[in-house]
Amino acid sequence: MKYFVAARPGPMPPTPEQFDAAIAWLQGRLDDGTFDGLYGFMEGGGFSIANADSHREVLDMMAAYPLFGQVTFEVRPLLEFKEGIDTIRAKLAEAQEAMAAR
Secondary structure (H helix, E strand, C coil): CEEEEEEEECCCCCCHHHHHHHHHHHHHHHHCCCEEEEEECCCCCEEEEEECCCHHHHHHHHHHCCCHHHEEEEEEEECCCCCCHHHHHHHHHHHHHHHHHC
C-alpha cells in the first residue's frame, strides 16, 4: 500500500548532527525503495510517498525516523487513480435516486 507521509518541523530545530542523521535515514529509505519519492516544503519539512504493507509498518517507520519527537506527522493512505471509482459512482447514483424519489 502507498501512504502520503508528511513531516513538519516543531519549534526546536535539530542539531546539525541530528539533521545529518535524518538526511541519511531518508536517503536510505529512497535507496531501499521504501519511498517512491521525497519532496521538501519551502518553509521546512517535507513529504514522501511511502510503501508499506500495513498502518503498523508506517507507524514503525515513523518511530524509526531520527527526528521522530521533533516533527509533526501527517499520514494518509493512498488509492491508485480510479481505485474505488465504481463504489463512489454507485453511491452517487444511489443518492441521486433517493433525491429524485422525494
